[in-house]
Amino acid sequence: MEAKSVTFSVLQSRLISQITLRINNGEFSERALARMLSISQPQMHNVRKGVRKLSVCLSDRILAKFGISILDLLEPGEVVESLDLRSPNWREREMRKPARQEDGSRAPWRSQVG
Numbered sequence: 357m358e359a360k361s362v363t364f365s366v367l368q369s370r371l372i373s374q375i376t377l378r379i380n381n382g383e384f385s386e387r388a389l390a391r392m393l394s395i396s397q398p399q400m401h402n403v404r405k406g407v408r409k410l411s412v413c414l415s416d417r418i419l420a421k422f423g424i425s426i427l428d429l430l431e432p433g434e435v436v437e438s439l440d441l442r443s444p445n446w447r448e449r450e451m452r453k454p455a456r457q458e459d460g461s462r463a464p465w466r467s468q469v470g
Contacts, residue, residue: 368410374429386404393414393418
């Protein structure tokens with residue numbers, strides 16, 4: 357099975373869909389959402405309609421405001437597929453990363469996984 361790549365733009369569109377669903381359900385208005393996020397109502401409208409691009413900063417504010425995790429935007433199979441895309445020896449590479457010493461500096465690289 358070929359894994360589909362989940363891009364940032366896909367996650368953005370899913371986030372906008374969740375926000376639009378909440379607006380349509382009457383949870384809050386577009387104007388109230390804009391106020392919560394400290395942006396103008398026309399800017400929020402244009403983001404929802406795709407006229408303006410949803411910035412990373414605004415995405416972060418939306419996620420934080422509503423307690424949504426990036427993982428909530430992924431479909432169940434996508435989480436497993438993204439984990440499977442790691443190279444088979446990723447754990448070995450992680451083990452070789454130097455540990456932090458008490459003074460905050462990195463310890464020298466270990467030559468072998470031990």
